[in-house]
Amino acid sequence: MSQRIERIQYDDAIVRKFMFASILFGAVGLIVGVLIASQLAWHQANFGVPYLTFSRLRPLHTNAVIFAFVGNMMFAGVYYSTQRLLKARMANDTLSAIHFWGWQLIIVAAAVTLPLGITTGKEYAELEWPIDIAIALVWVVFAINFFWTLAKRNEKHLYVAIWFYIATIITVAVLHIVNSLALPLSPLKSYSVFAGVQDALVQWWYGHNAVAFFLTTPILGIMYYFLPKAAERPVYSYRLSIVHFWALVFMYIWAGPHHLLYTALPDWAQSLGMLFSLMLWAPSWGGMLNGLLTLRGAWNKVREDPVLKFYVAGVTFYGMSTFEGPLLSIKSVSALAHYTDWIVGHAHGGALGWNGLMAAGMFYWMAPKMFGKPLHSKKAADAHFWLATIGIVLYMVSMWVSGVNQGLMWQAQNADGTLTYTSFTETLLAIRPMYIVRAVGGTMYLTGFVLMIWNLLKTVSGAKAQDTTVEVTIEDKPAAPEEAAGPIAVVTGRPLWFSTIAVIFTLVFFIVDSAALAVGLSVAVLVVGEVAYVLNKKERAAGKPSWFGIIERRPLGFTVLVLLSVLVGGVAELLPTIMVKQAVPETGHGQKPYTALELQGRDIYQREGCYVCHSQMVRPMLHEYLRYGEASRAEEFIYDHPFQWGSKRTGPDLHRIGGRYPNLWHYTHLMDPRATSPGSNMPTYQWLAEWTFDSKLAGKRLAVMQKLGVPYTNADIDSAEANQQKQANTIVADLAKNGVQAKWNSDMVALIAYLQRLGRDQGVALTDEAPKTSALPGPPVGGGR
Amino acid sequence: MYRQFFAGMEWTALPLFALGLFLVMFVLMLLRTFAWKSKGDFAQQENLPLSDGRAVSTDREVTP
Numbered sequence: 005m006s007q008r009i010e011r012i013q014y015d016d017a018i019v020r021k022f023m024f025a026s027i028l029f030g031a032v033g034l035i036v037g038v039l040i041a042s043q044l045a046w047h048q049a050n051f052g053v054p055y056l057t058f059s060r061l062r063p064l065h066t067n068a069v070i071f072a073f074v075g076n077m078m079f080a081g082v083y084y085s086t087q088r089l090l091k092a093r094m095a096n097d098t099l100s101a102i103h104f105w106g107w108q109l110i111i112v113a114a115a116v117t118l119p120l121g122i123t124t125g126k127e128y129a130e131l132e133w134p135i136d137i138a139i140a141l142v143w144v145v146f147a148i149n150f151f152w153t154l155a156k157r158n159e160k161h162l163y164v165a166i167w168f169y170i171a172t173i174i175t176v177a178v179l180h181i182v183n184s185l186a187l188p189l190s191p192l193k194s195y196s197v198f199a200g201v202q203d204a205l206v207q208w209w210y211g212h213n214a215v216a217f218f219l220t221t222p223i224l225g226i227m228y229y230f231l232p233k234a235a236e237r238p239v240y241s242y243r244l245s246i247v248h249f250w251a252l253v254f255m256y257i258w259a260g261p262h263h264l265l266y267t268a269l270p271d272w273a274q275s276l277g278m279l280f281s282l283m284l285w286a287p288s289w290g291g292m293l294n295g296l297l298t299l300r301g302a303w304n305k306v307r308e309d310p311v312l313k314f315y316v317a318g319v320t321f322y323g324m325s326t327f328e329g330p331l332l333s334i335k336s337v338s339a340l341a342h343y344t345d346w347i348v349g350h351a352h353g354g355a356l357g358w359n360g361l362m363a364a365g366m367f368y369w370m371a372p373k374m375f376g377k378p379l380h381s382k383k384a385a386d387a388h389f390w391l392a393t394i395g396i397v398l399y400m401v402s403m404w405v406s407g408v409n410q411g412l413m414w415q416a417q418n419a420d421g422t423l424t425y426t427s428f429t430e431t432l433l434a435i436r437p438m439y440i441v442r443a444v445g446g447t448m449y450l451t452g453f454v455l456m457i458w459n460l461l462k463t464v465s466g467a468k469a470q471d472t473t474v475e476v477t478i479e480d481k482p483a484a485p486e487e488a489a490g491p492i493a494v495v496t497g498r499p500l501w502f503s504t505i506a507v508i509f510t511l512v513f514f515i516v517d518s519a520a521l522a523v524g525l526s527v528a529v530l531v532v533g534e535v536a537y538v539l540n541k542k543e544r545a546a547g548k549p550s551w552f553g554i555i556e557r558r559p560l561g562f563t564v565l566v567l568l569s570v571l572v573g574g575v576a577e578l579l580p581t582i583m584v585k586q587a588v589p590e591t592g593h594g595q596k597p598y599t600a601l602e603l604q605g606r607d608i609y610q611r612e613g614c615y616v617c618h619s620q621m622v623r624p625m626l627h628e629y630l631r632y633g634e635a636s637r638a639e640e641f642i643y644d645h646p647f648q649w650g651s652k653r654t655g656p657d658l659h660r661i662g663g664r665y666p667n668l669w670h671y672t673h674l675m676d677p678r679a680t681s682p683g684s685n686m687p688t689y690q691w692l693a694e695w696t697f698d699s700k701l702a703g704k705r706l707a708v709m710q711k712l713g714v715p716y717t718n719a720d721i722d723s724a725e726a727n728q729q730k731q732a733n734t735i736v737a738d739l740a741k742n743g744v745q746a747k748w749n750s751d752m753v754a755l756i757a758y759l760q761r762l763g764r765d766q767g768v769a770l771t772d773e774a775p776k777t778s779a780l781p782g783p784p785v786g787g788g789r
Numbered sequence: 790m791y792r793q794f795f796a797g798m799e800w801t802a803l804p805l806f807a808l809g810l811f812l813v814m815f816v817l818m819l820l821r822t823f824a825w826k827s828k829g830d831f832a833q834q835e836n837l838p839l840s841d842g843r844a845v846s847t848d849r850e851v852t853p
Contacts, residue, residue, distance in 0.1 A: 088838075243830070279807060
């Protein structure tokens with residue numbers, strides 16, 4: 005065995021770039037967050053400017069925080085820790101640079117397009133198709149650089165943080181590509197290839213796992229590296245971190261449907277989502293406790309060291325969020341909490357508490373190291389900590405109070421069965437004080453963040469950035485049994501045998517119809533388990549490599565296993581819903597596709613971000629029936645590319661709005677929401693009366709929808725433009741009767757056409773037989789908005 | 790035999806059955822992690838963040 009010393013200079017320049025980008029975009033995301041929080045409390049803060057409207061800025065806020073702030077922070081942490089854990093410089097500086105500048109260009113593109121209303125209309129995946137392609141390409145560059153570095157590493161072991169990074173890279177790629185599948189109408193507009201229920205399931209499979217694999221797993225990797233580093237002691241239980249990793253990777257992917265409880269999603273998928281969410285409790289808390297217990301015997305340092313202070317609070321918020329998430333996934337809790345501010349509070353507990361505080365701890369750790377200068381002010385860091393913590397608590401508590409209040413007021417019924425609060429705005433007025441408290445909490449958090457920026461700038465000012473150079477000892481010894489074992493040893497390893505035997509037993513169970521065999525199988529499973537245990541024990545005693553020891557050192561095999569763990573949940577949940585022949589309505593009638601004008605109006609609905617505040621999904625609950633009308637059914641959405649179910653009701657549900665009010669009401673409401681709904685906090689949308697749409701796109705839009713499977717005939721496409729104007733003229737004439745002059749091709753007319761269509765489709769006959777029944781009863785008298 | 794397995798079982802029992810299985814696995818995992826902890830199994834791996842190279846001077850002293 006020989007040893008050699010190798011000198012390695014890490015690429016810390018890329019870490020610094022990502023760190024500063026994260027801080028910059030973090031500030032932008034928070035400023036926009038405080039602005040939109042204020043807009044909900046004071047509608048005047050929308051300023052009547054389209055590009056500053058809540059519904060357009062909210063996607064900008066979420067994208068800035070998730071992909072710009074946390075994304076850049078994650079990359080900084082990954083580049084910093086990966087090089088040190090692998091004892092190797094990143095494989096290629098050019099790829100690192102392409103990754104950095106490509107990602108920043110994507111963020112700038114998002115910052116420009118989202119306020120302009122260029123959006124897919126899918127939450128957390130709003131960016132349009134050219135940007136989606138850019139994201140995929142930049143992600144591939146990142147992946148190549150990362151896996152190339154793994155290949156040329158000087159450390160045989162792959163530390164648990166690296167596993168979390170591997171899971172992040174491959175899962176985000178899968179999620180992004182599947183959920184972004186769309187057919188373009190123009191360079192800046194596309195339609196999801198999925199529709200209705202299928203689109204909803206794919207979207208929340210993506211949405212939930214964006215939380216899991218973009219906001220959680222990479223930050224857990226960062227926790228497993230930086231927390232032991234700051235505490236100067238190894239992680240409490242490495243074995244627990246292994247369990248934490250595999251359990252999270254396997255379970256998280258199944259939990260997406262908990263965002264769709266009580267919707268038109270099939271019940272089995274809802275229950276599966278709830279069950280896996282509940283099970284997530286265990287590994288999440290295992291990870292949290294592993295983090296906190298790492299500080300055993302070092303709690304005195306937490307008092308002194310701002311870095312540890314932020315980490316401890318961050319990990320604690322991780323524990324709180326991962327307790328609250330499964331709680332909210334229980335169907336009976338979801339019945340109260342879904343669509344309310346409780347969900348907003350939960351999301352911000354994770355984003356501000358877990359992501360934000362972990363980011364701050366990491367920045368306070370890295371900046372002094374990379375500039376060779378101590379932190380400028382510990383007192384300022386302490387002040388940041390308390391401002392942030394109190395800010396988050398104010399935010400979360402106000403949203404809990406507001407959310408529970410909303411849920412209870414929406415449900416409240418009088419003794420005679422009517423709704424207690426018939427007007428939706430009664431709820432809004434009741435929770436307004438909480439919106440003000442939320443804005444105060446957000447402002448405190450922003451103030452703390454600004455303090456951090458000042459502190460870090462003072463720290464690095466006058467200091468010269470430096471790349472760390474280290475000397476590492478590399479052992480050129482004969483390969484250990486684990487290293488010598490080739491891929492064959494991985495494939496023929498006992499865990500794979502036993503897994504195969506288990507799968508065969510399960511198949512036999514479902515095929516053979518014999519009680520005696522069932523007992524036999526159960527005994528056989530126990531015997532196989534016992535044999536596995538004994539064999540493993542003997543082999544370890546003989547010094548043979550463990551199967552995990554083999555796989556842990558083989559990035560490719562490890563990556564394949566992670567991919568399989570992730571895919572099994574995705575495939576099991578998505579395929580049955582996607583393969584089902586959805587276009588068979590329970591009424592026996594097919595659904596009538598949208599008219600050209602209604603489709604145009606639908607585009608405007610998405611552009612203005614109406615889905616941000618309004619759901620289109622009436623749940624099967626008595627109070628929802630009383631307020632909105634009949635529960636929504638899966639077949640009503642089969643031509644919705646994309647679905648617009650929404651996830652929050654700052655305003656009322658709109659699925660049964662069609663035909664409930666005259667055109668004039670909609671016109672008046674959009675021009676001045678408080679004229680029709682006193683107490684509303686909705687922005688005005690006066691520009692809709694002025695702006696006109698491109699009527700020539702009507703045929704092309706129908707043609708794209710035809711390609712997606714919507715049954716438009718070629719004649720429909722040819723006459724789309726004329727039909728569009730014809731339908732618009734009827735609305736214009738109706739408005740004119742009431743003294744309102746509107747242009748036929750105004751955005752206002754198209755949007756009214758779409759709103760009037762919602763939820764009142766009576767279907768067209770699949771055969772020559774005429775439709776027999778109306779799909780919808782009229783809304784009950786006394787229902788309120 | 791799946792017929793016998795499902796016969797008489799209400800659908801609500803299935804998630805509870807799965808949850809029960811999960812809890813059993815969870816407890817076994819806890820025992821394996823904490824009670825039968827064999828020191829040294831992962832000694833090298835768990836110390837990786839603390840042994841990521843000896844810093845040498847570049848253009849000024851650094852202490853990673």
